[in-house]
Amino acid sequence: MRIILLGGGHAHIGVLRLWAARPSCRPRGPILLADPGSEVWYSGMLPGHVAGHYPARALMIDLPRLCDRAAVTRIEAAADAVDPVRRRVRIGGAWHDFDLLSLDIGAHARLDALPGFSDHALAVKPLGTFSEGWARWLAKALPAPRVAVIGAGLGGAEIALAMAHRLGPDARVTLIEGDAQPLPGLGARARAMVVGALERRGIGILTGSAVARVEADALHLADGRIEGADLIVGAAGARPHGWLAVSGLTDARGFVPVGPTLQHPEYPHILAVGDCAEMLASPRPKAGVHAVRQGPDLAHNLAALVAGRPPRPHHPQRDFLKLVSLGERRAIALWRGLALGGAGGSALLWRLKDRIDRGFMARGRC
Numbered sequence: 001m002r003i004i005l006l007g008g009g010h011a012h013i014g015v016l017r018l019w020a021a022r023p024s025c026r027p028r029g030p031i032l033l034a035d036p037g038s039e040v041w042y043s044g045m046l047p048g049h050v051a052g053h054y055p056a057r058a059l060m061i062d063l064p065r066l067c068d069r070a071a072v073t074r075i076e077a078a079a080d081a082v083d084p085v086r087r088r089v090r091i092g093g094a095w096h097d098f099d100l101l102s103l104d105i106g107a108h109a110r111l112d113a114l115p116g117f118s119d120h121a122l123a124v125k126p127l128g129t130f131s132e133g134w135a136r137w138l139a140k141a142l143p144a145p146r147v148a149v150i151g152a153g154l155g156g157a158e159i160a161l162a163m164a165h166r167l168g169p170d171a172r173v174t175l176i177e178g179d180a181q182p183l184p185g186l187g188a189r190a191r192a193m194v195v196g197a198l199e200r201r202g203i204g205i206l207t208g209s210a211v212a213r214v215e216a217d218a219l220h221l222a223d224g225r226i227e228g229a230d231l232i233v234g235a236a237g238a239r240p241h242g243w244l245a246v247s248g249l250t251d252a253r254g255f256v257p258v259g260p261t262l263q264h265p266e267y268p269h270i271l272a273v274g275d276c277a278e279m280l281a282s283p284r285p286k287a288g289v290h291a292v293r294q295g296p297d298l299a300h301n302l303a304a305l306v307a308g309r310p311p312r313p314h315h316p317q318r319d320f321l322k323l324v325s326l327g328e329r330r331a332i333a334l335w336r337g338l339a340l341g342g343a344g345g346s347a348l349l350w351r352l353k354d355r356i357d358r359g360f361m362a363r364g365r366c
């Protein structure tokens with residue numbers, strides 16, 4: 001059986017690590033992984049990197065080395081079409097046949113439909129492109145820089161806090177949210193604590209109007225407000241890659257639907273995990289934690305399908321501990337409606353987050 005893994009996302013990294021550590025778990029036969037990058041980025045440490053606590057290399061997983069150790073052939077190119085009926089996928093312009101295909105290509109944060117965005121703004125994902133853009137912009141060392149972050153979800157808030165810390169008190173950082181209030185996905189207590197942290201840092205919050213247009217030095221909101229900015233960052237949620245819909249694999253929102261065994265309901269020889277997938281039986285917000293947790297079940301199911309055994313269901317967690325870094329080495333913990341750390345955060349919680357994140361990265365080096 002020929003297996004193709006598309007994308008070095010968090011779940012596929014777990015699968016590769018398992019096959020590297022325990023070759024007996026690797027299904028027999030040729031396995032190919034395609035990703036346009038030679039390293040993949042771990043998002044949990046991105047805010048710490050933006051804040052200046054971690055160099056870029058601390059967030060990078062060496063994909064060629066991991067593929068070598070897992071006996072997986074790697075193609076450094078992006079896929080742009082799947083033919084689910086003929087069981088083939090186009091990677092870097094060439095078609096490759098498969099018996100089993102697993103998709104873990106994540107999502108992006110580009111606001112392609114927003115006028116001016118692609119010319120004047122920087123999307124927070126893909127992370128590598130964002131890190132390079134941020135480093136280039138930082139090198140300009142503008143006096144009193146102004147940054148506007150589109151999207152006041154948890155990711156946008158964390159990035160804004162990290163930028164405000166890195167840029168210092170002369171900078172003006174503003175979060176822009178189309179909803180009536182920031183952090184729309186959080187409960188009242190958690191929202192109040194994160195908003196408190198943003199206010200302590202002097203981060204402005206503009207809510208209640210969508211962004212209508214982006215220019216080189218300003219954001220124009222639909223209600224007429226204009227926010228001047230030297231750097232505009234897009235952090236408004238996870239958007240599906242458009243080519244998947246063209247391949248006929250997606251739901252109306254553009255995500256790949258999967259059943260409990262992570263298989264596509266119509267094409268069971270296609271599996272999907274991470275942000276690009278939508279778990280029909282148990283939908284969850286897009287988060288790296290869910291992708292990581294899918295890894296062991298995905299590895300099990302690929303091996304089972306190759307061996308002709310039944311795959312097992314994946315049971316995602318209902319909620320998970322969110323550790324939100326506040327720019328400086330302090331963090332807030334959010335879990336099941338509880339919020340710990342206060343608006344000033346806790347150094348102990350940051351050390352816990354740092355330990356968890358470094359532990360995740362270190363597992364790849366074993």
Ligand SMILES: Cc1cc2nc3c(=O)[nH]c(=O)nc-3n(C[C@H](O)[C@H](O)[C@H](O)COP(=O)(O)OP(=O)(O)OC[C@H]3O[C@@H](n4cnc5c(N)ncnc54)[C@H](O)[C@@H]3O)c2cc1C
Pocket residue numbers: 006007008009010011012034035036037039040041043044046047077078079080104105106107124125126155156158159241273274275276286287288289290291
């Ligand atoms: C600022 C920020 C902070 C975050 N913090 C957290 C956090 O603390 N905890 C948490 O759980 N989540 C966090 N997230 C969310 C997290 O980043 C995503 O949920 C997670 O990265 C999704 O993992 P994934 O496996 O779906 O894919 P990704 O990790 O996004 O990887 C996808 C891979 O696929 C590759 N790829 C893309 N297109 C193609 C293609 N066409 N062909 C082949 N390969 C392709 C990419 O190069 C990439 O290597 C954060 C997000 C942001 C923006």
